[in-house]
Amino acid sequence: MSDAPTTFPSHWKKPPLVKNSTLRWGLILGFAIYLAIGLGTMDVDWERAWDGIPKGKRFILAFFPPDFSDSRNVVLDGILESVWMAIIATVAGIAISVPVGLGAASNLAPKWVYLFCRAIVAGSRTFPEVILAIFAVKLFGFGPFAGFIALAIGTIGFFAKLLAEDIENMSASQAEAIKATGASWFQWINYAIQPQVMPRMIGLSVYRLDINFRESAVVGIVGGGGIGATLNTAFDRYEFDTAAAILLIIIGIVMVLEYISGYLRKWVQ
Amino acid sequence: MLRLEGLSKRYKTGDEALKDVDLEIPDGQVIALIGPSGAGKSTLIRCVNRLVEPTRGKVYLGELELTGLSSGALRRARRKMGMIFQEYALVERLSVMENVLSGRLGYVGFWTSWTRKFPKKDIQEAYRLLDRVGLMDMADKRADELSGGQRQRVGICRALIQDPDLLLVDEPTASLDPKTSRQIMRLINELCKERGLAAIINIHDVQLAQMYSQRVVGLELGSIVYDGPPDGLTPEVLTRIYGEEDWEATIEKVDDEDVENAPETIVIPKKKTASPKSKAKAGNGKGKS
Amino acid sequence: MPLIETSDGPVWKRRTTKKQLAIWVGWLIGITIVLYAWILMTEETVWFFVQDAPRQAMDIGTRMVPPKLSYMSRLWLPIWDTINIATLGTVIALFIAIPVAFAAARNTTPHFLVRAVAIFIIVSSRSVNSLIWALILVLILGPGVLAGTIAIGLRSIGFCAKLLYEGIEEIDHTQVEAIAATGASRPQQMLYGIVPQVLPTFAGVGVFRWDINIRESTILGLVGAGGIGLELNGSINTLAWTQVSMILLVILLTVIISEWVSAKVRGAII
Structure with missing residues (x-):
């Protein structure tokens, strides 16, 4: 080229992500200070942690091999209880979620119904299943029924919210077209709404079954029955090989459920 | 000089994209590769720098046989072949400057590329190229903020900063409007002349191919069916490449286009810009049949 | 497929008979599983507690207000x-x-x-x-x-x-x-x-x-x-x-x- 050479800058720096330098350094400094204080107040008992190493080793070694013998059938009973609990909680939760979800869709329900249903959704979503389970155990006594109640409430919060969002996002023109034929409200739901949201909902229900099974393993720790109770007992008695077996079984079942849900979702669509 | 010998490619799906292609491109020659979609144009270009691994045949760049290279040597060889993509293929979330400098990746180490501390002369060259294509002020913009024509210019800079001997250009105008298409094609052409680069330009627009190349190669179903000067594209030849169509209108257009003396910004009469693609043009029908 | 020939001429149905049957069987199996699960799960449930639960809930609820x-x-x-x-x-x-x-x-x-x-x-x-x-x-x-x-x-x-x-x-x-x-x-x-x-x-x-x-x-x-x-x-x-x-x-x-x-x-x- 004929234009004057070396008039071009030979230095270039990537422009920073945050343009304002005060803000940039403020953010970096703030995060550093937080990390320092956070780690400082962690209050770790290193001696205790050191003492725990042999125990940790024992726990890991218990996986080779895990003890599947299950002489008193406690593991099998626990697993089955968890499975039943998860199934019923999913079915009951979804049965309640459908009306709640319809009510919580702003394009479907009148204002007061909408607010009421949204309140139900928010209420059942805020607290983790374990806290719900603690209260359920207080009210219904120890056992799978309490776990069932906790999981069902959790399911409502999860499912009704997603159902409502799905309905709000659906194609308005299809809904309008059915309404224009003079269909009644139920016919309208059946012909315009249901076909649009159904495939995703079926996939989600299997996913929620998967979540409920996993959660059923923890509600047992606070007295909600199922495999969690068995696992807790195994830990209390230092029966690490049984605990390892239970963990592996949980992992196996979750994998199977995940596979089924993937397959089902493909089949539905 | 680039030389292809018996180049063939069969995809796993069983499609035979290239069948025994022999081609020689002397230094500094710009050739246009035309042909219908699926004729194997993209595959041919990608077999040269081995983004697609050819099944059979050899590719020579100068004395070097590209087809036999190990991955390290191939990376070094790729530095000498700049590639310009359809749909630009810029890394959209990086800045324009980073996109241009990414053309130097083959020359620098991992640490330099991580810290973006490229050598001074690379940065200078990047600025020089951006200035050449008229994007000096855009250096620190993110690539996805640019318009289509601007992005393709960045793509050109990225290829040229590699300091290549050969340009591989894959449908550079596929997603550009007619006017920008011409500007981009002219820019590529000029840059090739300035630097004495050879280039293979894949293009489906016959008119543009005729305007901006010294030689046209027609590909049909993976075989070369035409190899000759741009004005040798008669209706018979085009029919051989693309199939039966009304080709008169397409060819006629080229004659009254003064390519050599075109001003910096071509103002093209509306009726010509209206439908630049040969296929669409045939629909207008200047009446042959 | 969904058009079925009868003596009164073709009748449109949403699904073929076979598909309809499969869906019914699916429902039957599903409901059986749920009922069975329900029976197993509630075996140990003390229904007295469950009946008492609303009263308990009220009781705990009143004791929870006001938050401290x-x-x-x-x-x-x-x-x-x-x-x-x-x-x-x-x-x-x-x-x-x-x-x-x-x-x-x-x-x-x-x-x-x-x-x-x-x-x-x-x-x-x-x-x-x-x-x-x-x-x-x-x-x-x-x-x-x-x-x-x-x-x-x-x-x-x-x-x-x-x-x-x-x-x-x-x-x-x-x-x-x-x-x-x-x-x-x-x-x-x-x-x-x-x-x-x-x-x-x-x-x-x-x-x-x-x-x-x-x-x-x-x-x-x-x-x-x-x-x-x-x-x-x-x-x-x-x-x-x-x-x-x-x-x-x-x-x-x-x-x-x-x-x-x-x-x-x-x-x-x-």
Whole structure:
């Protein structure tokens, strides 16, 4: 080229992500200070942690091999209880979620119904299943029924919210077209709404079954029955090989459920 | 000089994209590769720098046989072949400057590329190229903020900063409007002349191919069916490449286009810009049949 | 198919008879399973408790109001611990999840065996709830915030890595191809072609998981792994219901704030 050479800058720096330098350094400094204080107040008992190493080793070694013998059938009973609990909680939760979800869709329900249903959704979503389970155990006594109640409430919060969002996002023109034929409200739901949201909902229900099974393993720790109770007992008695077996079984079942849900979702669509 | 010998490619799906292609491109020659979609144009270009691994045949760049290279040597060889993509293929979330400098990746180490501390002369060259294509002020913009024509210019800079001997250009105008298409094609052409680069330009627009190349190669179903000067594209030849169509209108257009003396910004009469693609043009029908 | 010939001419039905039958059988099996499960599960249920539950709920409910506001002074430290558990746990998880995700994604994995190992790490981390991880870690490391943080971290690795590797697999491949065409090495292709494309996903996933972790870390105290759950457990065990309601209120507020923050940050990134 004929234009004057070396008039071009030979230095270039990537422009920073945050343009304002005060803000940039403020953010970096703030995060550093937080990390320092956070780690400082962690209050770790290193001696205790050191003492725990042999125990940790024992726990890991218990996986080779895990003890599947299950002489008193406690593991099998626990697993089955968890499975039943998860199934019923999913079915009951979804049965309640459908009306709640319809009510919580702003394009479907009148204002007061909408607010009421949204309140139900928010209420059942805020607290983790374990806290719900603690209260359920207080009210219904120890056992799978309490776990069932906790999981069902959790399911409502999860499912009704997603159902409502799905309905709000659906194609308005299809809904309008059915309404224009003079269909009644139920016919309208059946012909315009249901076909649009159904495939995703079926996939989600299997996913929620998967979540409920996993959660059923923890509600047992606070007295909600199922495999969690068995696992807790195994830990209390230092029966690490049984605990390892239970963990592996949980992992196996979750994998199977995940596979089924993937397959089902493909089949539905 | 680039030389292809018996180049063939069969995809796993069983499609035979290239069948025994022999081609020689002397230094500094710009050739246009035309042909219908699926004729194997993209595959041919990608077999040269081995983004697609050819099944059979050899590719020579100068004395070097590209087809036999190990991955390290191939990376070094790729530095000498700049590639310009359809749909630009810029890394959209990086800045324009980073996109241009990414053309130097083959020359620098991992640490330099991580810290973006490229050598001074690379940065200078990047600025020089951006200035050449008229994007000096855009250096620190993110690539996805640019318009289509601007992005393709960045793509050109990225290829040229590699300091290549050969340009591989894959449908550079596929997603550009007619006017920008011409500007981009002219820019590529000029840059090739300035630097004495050879280039293979894949293009489906016959008119543009005729305007901006010294030689046209027609590909049909993976075989070369035409190899000759741009004005040798008669209706018979085009029919051989693309199939039966009304080709008169397409060819006629080229004659009254003064390519050599075109001003910096071509103002093209509306009726010509209206439908630049040969296929669409045939629909207008200047009446042959 | 759905047109069925009868003596009165063709009749349209939504499904063929065979398909309809299959659907009915499916329903039958489903209902049987649910009923059977219900019977098994309620075998041990003491129905007296269940009948009594509404009264109990009323009783506890009335004892919970008003929340003991003065108790707040003792909650600051636990809530700080809870937030730390969630934040540091997320940071640890991201550090480990990123290499795991690159190993698990089909387009970046160095070898299919490496991918199998990475997928195994993801699945086992995801399947085990953080409360169970906490249970194990409290046993090994002793009670405290450290066990909680590591538990949250271990649980989050699988979640983050799964979303990250799906993000990596969904990138625009031509951008990587363009970088490869310049003669860049594999690490350079990753740095220039892949990382810029997935960075927003990474940030989004991190914030998303942080929000979930705030929720999860509120309960870790139940097994002794630090945070506000410890206070909750203590208050419930001593039947200090006004304290319980205060703690629930604090958890509610924390969750709402964290949800708001995460929504804001995600909005800013994407």
